Every structure is written in structure tokens, then in C-alpha cells.
Amino acid sequence: MVPVAGLIAGAATGLSLAPLHLLPFAFGHAALLAVVAQAPSVRSAAFRAWLWALGYHVAGLHWIANAMLVNAGEHAWLIPFANLGLPAVLSLYAAIAGGLAKRLFGGGWPLWLGFAALYTGTEWVRGHAFTGFPWNLPSATVDGWLPLLQSASLVGTYGLSLLVLLVTMAPALWLDAAASRRVRLAGTAAAGVLLAAMAGFGLIREAAIPQLAEPDGAVPGVVVRVVQGNVPQRDKWNPLLKPEHMQRYMTLSDPARPADVAAPGLAPGELPTVTAWPETAIAQLIGDAPDLTALARITPAGGSLIFGAPRLAKIGRLSEVYNSVFTLDDRGEVAWTFDKAHLVPFGEYVPLREILPVNPIVQSRRDFTPGPGPRTLALAGAPPVSLLICYEAIFPGGAVDPDERPAWMLNATNDAWFGRWSGPYQHLAITRLRAIEQGLPMIRAANTGVSAVIDPAGRIVASIGIGVTASLDTPLPAALPIPPFSLIGDIPLILMVVLLLAVAAYGRFRTGRRTPAN
Numbered sequence: 001m002v003p004v005a006g007l008i009a010g011a012a013t014g015l016s017l018a019p020l021h022l023l024p025f026a027f028g029h030a031a032l033l034a035v036v037a038q039a040p041s042v043r044s045a046a047f048r049a050w051l052w053a054l055g056y057h058v059a060g061l062h063w064i065a066n067a068m069l070v071n072a073g074e075h076a077w078l079i080p081f082a083n084l085g086l087p088a089v090l091s092l093y094a095a096i097a098g099g100l101a102k103r104l105f106g107g108g109w110p111l112w113l114g115f116a117a118l119y120t121g122t123e124w125v126r127g128h129a130f131t132g133f134p135w136n137l138p139s140a141t142v143d144g145w146l147p148l149l150q151s152a153s154l155v156g157t158y159g160l161s162l163l164v165l166l167v168t169m170a171p172a173l174w175l176d177a178a179a180s181r182r183v184r185l186a187g188t189a190a191a192g193v194l195l196a197a198m199a200g201f202g203l204i205r206e207a208a209i210p211q212l213a214e215p216d217g218a219v220p221g222v223v224v225r226v227v228q229g230n231v232p233q234r235d236k237w238n239p240l241l242k243p244e245h246m247q248r249y250m251t252l253s254d255p256a257r258p259a260d261v262a263a264p265g266l267a268p269g270e271l272p273t274v275t276a277w278p279e280t281a282i283a284q285l286i287g288d289a290p291d292l293t294a295l296a297r298i299t300p301a302g303g304s305l306i307f308g309a310p311r312l313a314k315i316g317r318l319s320e321v322y323n324s325v326f327t328l329d330d331r332g333e334v335a336w337t338f339d340k341a342h343l344v345p346f347g348e349y350v351p352l353r354e355i356l357p358v359n360p361i362v363q364s365r366r367d368f369t370p371g372p373g374p375r376t377l378a379l380a381g382a383p384p385v386s387l388l389i390c391y392e393a394i395f396p397g398g399a400v401d402p403d404e405r406p407a408w409m410l411n412a413t414n415d416a417w418f419g420r421w422s423g424p425y426q427h428l429a430i431t432r433l434r435a436i437e438q439g440l441p442m443i444r445a446a447n448t449g450v451s452a453v454i455d456p457a458g459r460i461v462a463s464i465g466i467g468v469t470a471s472l473d474t475p476l477p478a479a480l481p482i483p484p485f486s487l488i489g490d491i492p493l494i495l496m497v498v499l500l501l502a503v504a505a506y507g508r509f510r511t512g513r514r515t516p517a518n
Helices: 002-016 023-037 042-060 062-069 072-105 108-126 138-142 152-175 181-208 242-253 293-298 390-394 422-438 484-488 491-511
Strands: 218-228 274-276 304-315 318-328 334-339 376-379 382-389 408-413 442-446 451-454 460-464 470-477
Touching: 002 023, 002 042, 002 138, 023 042, 023 072, 023 108, 023 138, 023 152, 042 062, 042 072, 062 072, 062 422, 072 108, 072 491, 108 138, 108 152, 108 181, 108 491, 138 152, 138 422, 152 181, 152 422, 152 484, 152 491, 218 242, 218 382, 218 442, 218 451, 242 293, 242 470, 293 304, 304 334, 304 408, 318 382, 334 376, 382 390, 390 408, 390 422, 408 422, 422 442, 422 451, 422 484, 451 470, 460 470, 484 491
Parallel strands: 218 274, 274 304, 382 408, 408 442
Antiparallel strands: 218 470, 304 318, 318 334, 376 382, 442 451, 451 460
């Protein structure tokens, strides 16, 4: 029954994720520590940790099936592999942490500290190995209360995940027979102090950052129009519907047409200086010398139009296809293109294509080619920007060029693949952490939603909901001084993990408990 209880507890922990944000369920991490502590062997501990994580990832990633149903005839057979196979693989990281923690630290408070550190370490590996997939990290379970996220400005998302695990695992000490009453009280008190420190820091930081409508809260003279065309994925590439879709974007972008949503601080009569469309807003391949002059009339005067479209680049007899973002000036000329670097495995390219008999879900015949990575790009009508195309926004530390800091970030995305339930909201929650980590505003242009304006405190100051066709005008929130995480990256995380492992090892040595047999 204990392993099954762990599976159920893991699934219940998923209720803390967006869009429900049921914060108390974040303490489901205590069940993870409890099942590992009560395991009779290292193998059992690893298996129980795997089951807990399986429940968590199945519950948190159920929306992936929607992508397979867009073209159900070709991809529906992949649903079991995506909705059960992927969580099963992702759960191996928790299994490694659980088994190793049991082997090294046994039980009691050393297991609490050691397991929190090891699990954070394996989550870091999950976010980097095999291109990485850092979706729904432990930090995502506290997204329901913004002050708790502010520590990411100091230690990043992985460091925040470690702090969350230390707090939310602590109640399991009361279920661990190896922990004395004194240890239980001390652990609970330490977790309470840590939680209070996180909340206090977050409240102070959030209060110190100007709101968008307050003095110094926005960049003077810059207005960004976000256009949400709301084109269903099944219709996006239908040639008979493309003219209608393009006209929809043109109408919503017309500077003479008032926006449907106005963010706080927008003065009456202010016109957009930059217009942003989502990823692949133009659903056709654009070549090396495109004629886009028809878009000049809806490009802000003296400003820029930013839009997503697949790009075809010919190199001799060869050609490459990129998932790109273009920027036009008010003459309809291309100022620059940015190519997505972090492609979605099986969505935009197929790993090991030589042996796997499948095609990418986004493109049916060929792989996209990756771009060069984060760049800071100059704009007419706004300060320099860093582009993040869809999935690229989920990677901590990979949002901006470290050698040239931008003034803001733009996430151009097509979340129509994710359906209308939790996927788009989880993606939105992840992008909030990029804003906090970098001390920069994040503007999201999402095809079917959620388009949003996020200030450097992670506050969502304006948005367009799921399934709504609309435009949004907003002043550009002002950037903050560079936060510690943006300067030094994961160094604080490494120090915390090493310190906790050293303390846990010392505690294990002092207690002299025997390591469980395999």
C-alpha cells in the first residue's frame, strides 16, 4: 500500500501546479520523503521515489495528449508513449535521487537534507540532459503565491526548487521512526524560519519594484501591441483559411484601431511603437528575399512589426528550414531574423532519426534546423530585446545573451498545441520565473493565449485569456538592475547543494546508522 500511496500523493502534488495553484498540495513532497524513509532497501526507495514522480508527472503533463490529437490520424498512437512513457522516463531522475539518498543517508534529518539536495541535483540534470526538459520543477508547486518566487532572483529556479523541497519535505520527519522528537521539532522550526525568510524577502522585493502605472515603472515613449490571432491549430495550415487568418492579424494590428485590452499606465491616445505577433503567425515558408511590403501599412510609424514564420534558407543546392521570428521596419523591409535554437524533440526534430520511424509532429517531412542561441536584437520603436520562441522560455539561465543584456524579453509562442487546460497556464507560469531571474519584463504573444505582460517582479499586469481573439496595448515595463542570479548563475545552487550534502554526510556519520541492505 505504501508505494501506491506514493503514486497517489505524487498525483495530488500536481494540484499545486497551474492553473489550480492549490498551494497546500506542494507539501506532497513530504510524502516523497516519507516513502523513501520508510523503504526497507535502496531498491525499494528508488522504486517508491519513481512511483511518486510518475504520479506527479502524469498529472502535470496530461495536456501533452492534445498535441497528438491535432493530427490524430498520424499521431494519436503516440499518446501512451507521451502521457505515460515520457513521465516514466522523467521519473527516473527522482528514482536515482531517492535510491542514492537512502544509500548514503539512511533516515532522519540527514535523509531530509541529503535527499532535498540530491533531488535538486537530478532535477538540474533533467533540465540539461538530452536537450533538457525542465517543466514543472519543484519551484512550480509554489507558483500560486508570487512572494515565494522572488528568491529566484537570488538563486534561480533550481535554487528556488531546493528551498521549496527543504520546506515542503520537512513534515515527513514526523513520520520517520529514525527521527527523534527533538529532531522533528528542530526540523519543523528550521523549515518554518526558511519559509518565513522566503516570504519576507519576496514581499519586500515585490513592494520595492514600481508598478507599471507608477513613476519609473515603464520605459517612456514605448508602447507594445500584442496580437492574439486565436487560430486553432487544426486550421492553421489550411490554405483556404490562411487569407482569413492574415486579415485577422492585419485588422487587430492596425494602429488606427484601438486595442481591445489596455494595460495600466497607458495614456489616452498613445499609439503602439512595436507590434508583436506569435510564433508562426504567418503559416507559410518565407524565403531569403521575401516581399512583405503589404505589412508596412500596419507596422507602427518609425517602429517595428515582429512576427513568427517558418523560414527557408538555401545554401547552394541544399536548403534548411528554421522556426523563425522576423522584424520589419515601417517600409516593410526585414531588419533581422532570429532562428529558434532550442528545438522540441519529436515536435520539431526527431532524435536518432536513422532508427526511429516517425516524423516531427510540427513538420511532417523534415526536421527544423537550430539557430545560434540567445541574442540581443536592436529594434526601431523599443529598446533591444531578447527573443524566446515557445519552448525556449522554459530554460533557466538561457533566456538572454550573457554578454549583452537586453531591456526586455519577448516570448513568441503557439500554445494552441497545448489545448485549453493546464499546458498554456503552466507555460505562462514558467515564463514568470524568467522575468524574476533576469530582472526584465517579459511580454508574451501567444496564438491562442495566454498572451501577457509580465513585469520584472513576475506580476501579470495585463493579459488576453485562452481562446480570445484580441489585441493588447501596454507600456513597456522598466528593467531592474541585474539580479544576482543573472550575474553568477547557478553558483549559489552548487554551494547550497554541496553544503547540504556535507552536513547530511556528517549527520549520517555521527548517528552511525547502518546503510540498508539491497
